[in-house]
Amino acid sequence: xxxxxxxxxxxxxxxxxxxxxxxxxxxxxxxxxxxxxxxxxxxxxxxxxxxxxxxxxxxxxxxxxxxxxxxxxxxxxxxxxxxxxx
Amino acid sequence: xxxxxxxxxxxxxxxxxxxxxxxxxxxxxxxxxxxxxxxxxxxxxxxxxxxxxxxxxxxxxxxxxxxxxxxxxxxxxxxxxxxxxxxxxxxxxxxxxxxxxxxxxxxxxxxxxxx
Amino acid sequence: xxxxxxxxxxxxxxxxxxxxxxxxxxxxxxxxxxxxxxxxxxxxxxxxxxxxxxxxxxxxxxxxxxxxxxxxxxxxxxxxxxxxxxxxxxxxxxxxxxxxxxxxxxxxxxxxxxxxxxxxxxxxxxxxxxxxxxxxxxxxxxxxxxxxxxxxxxxxxxxxxxxxxxxxxxxxxxxxxxxxxxxxxxxxxxxxxxxxxxxxxxxxxxxxxxxxxxxxxxxxxxxxxxxxxxxxxxxxxxxxxxxxxxxxxxxx
Numbered sequence: 001x002x003x004x005x006x007x008x009x010x011x012x013x014x015x016x017x018x019x020x021x022x023x024x025x026x027x028x029x030x031x032x033x034x035x036x037x038x039x040x041x042x043x044x045x046x047x048x049x050x051x052x053x054x055x056x057x058x059x060x061x062x063x064x065x066x067x068x069x070x071x072x073x074x075x076x077x078x079x080x081x082x083x084x085x086x
Numbered sequence: 087x088x089x090x091x092x093x094x095x096x097x098x099x100x101x102x103x104x105x106x107x108x109x110x111x112x113x114x115x116x117x118x119x120x121x122x123x124x125x126x127x128x129x130x131x132x133x134x135x136x137x138x139x140x141x142x143x144x145x146x147x148x149x150x151x152x153x154x155x156x157x158x159x160x161x162x163x164x165x166x167x168x169x170x171x172x173x174x175x176x177x178x179x180x181x182x183x184x185x186x187x188x189x190x191x192x193x194x195x196x197x198x199x200x201x
Numbered sequence: 202x203x204x205x206x207x208x209x210x211x212x213x214x215x216x217x218x219x220x221x222x223x224x225x226x227x228x229x230x231x232x233x234x235x236x237x238x239x240x241x242x243x244x245x246x247x248x249x250x251x252x253x254x255x256x257x258x259x260x261x262x263x264x265x266x267x268x269x270x271x272x273x274x275x276x277x278x279x280x281x282x283x284x285x286x287x288x289x290x291x292x293x294x295x296x297x298x299x300x301x302x303x304x305x306x307x308x309x310x311x312x313x314x315x316x317x318x319x320x321x322x323x324x325x326x327x328x329x330x331x332x333x334x335x336x337x338x339x340x341x342x343x344x345x346x347x348x349x350x351x352x353x354x355x356x357x358x359x360x361x362x363x364x365x366x367x368x369x370x371x372x373x374x375x376x377x378x379x380x381x382x383x384x385x386x387x388x389x390x391x392x393x394x395x396x397x398x399x400x401x402x403x404x405x406x407x408x409x410x411x412x413x414x415x416x417x418x419x420x421x422x423x424x425x426x427x428x429x430x431x432x433x434x435x436x437x438x439x440x441x442x443x444x445x446x447x448x449x450x451x452x453x
Contacts, residue, residue, distance in 0.1 A: 020118070020121050021118055036121065040127065049134075049141065056167050059167050059170075060167070067174065067430070071434065074438045093226055144248065145254065172282075194204070
């Protein structure tokens, strides 16, 4: 039972990571990274590492995507003004 | 089964590297670096896992009553998750500076500007 | 380097690394194996010092010096971000206009805020007993404060978040960690050695000697660091504009 869960969580993480790389738009990538953070938290819980899971949940699914979204917003605003809306 | 987690960690690392090398947007590249980072956590925790083990927290577990997984690798991964996020923030700040100074965040255009 | 050449270099390097990783994976001890010499010693040492969460014991006692290094990386990264994202001479601040927030969103955010804040503080305080600790709880506390931005608006957030104070808090957390380390030295043993305080009763809040104190210092530093980081990023994304620009839109 635990084995099945581990394999499932591992595959979920692998798929989410591949998707995070394949999505080219950074704003969308931030959302996929949040999903990856969640998948990693599940995997770490299955691997009996609640401390790391907690940390990954707080950082990976909230903080990192938020920082990326804010930077995208800043970079876009600048880009839009300088070459008339891209 | 016994090597699958290690191979998954390797796959995540290589996927992240591919993303960084082919990225057309610096913010996207930073995101791919975060993917690379997460592969190290998967590898570390996979090395420390023990079949039938439980979390090494003894607040509700009589010491010695059950096998526990390796706490050392967990401690390593735990601190790096948070510290890695702040380093990501530093890189994103650098990207914002690049956008301010050069008006573009495409690595290819940036190297054309320089040369 | 042309794009084509770069793809070739990437392919060769990637395949090489993949082959080496696969070869290494086959020689690693199998997943789920029973041989963890370091882990067993760490558990013994943690129980000897009456810290029930072995991971907290590894982080703040057995490998406390390593955590000092990690903490310093965090501190330096925040310092670098603050320096990089300061307002330059050709930029000006635009006050974001207050905006109406949908009533359910406001209600939910304002109910969640104290709950999330309390959860974060609990996670920090119980780091040496149950899963959690300064690193995780600090992030939870800091992100909880930003529910106010979702529930009310940016000005309300700015009112409860004097960034200067949080910067001082960040430095104070780092300093407290160092001072606790030096206290170990002055107390007659080694830097950051856990010999200063009695180990207390197993499984109570005050157990583990200096572990709870170092844990609290890290919690304070991480919480303040994340607040400062988010403040700088929000400033850039919402408020700071180049002087020639106009428009005052608000964050999503």
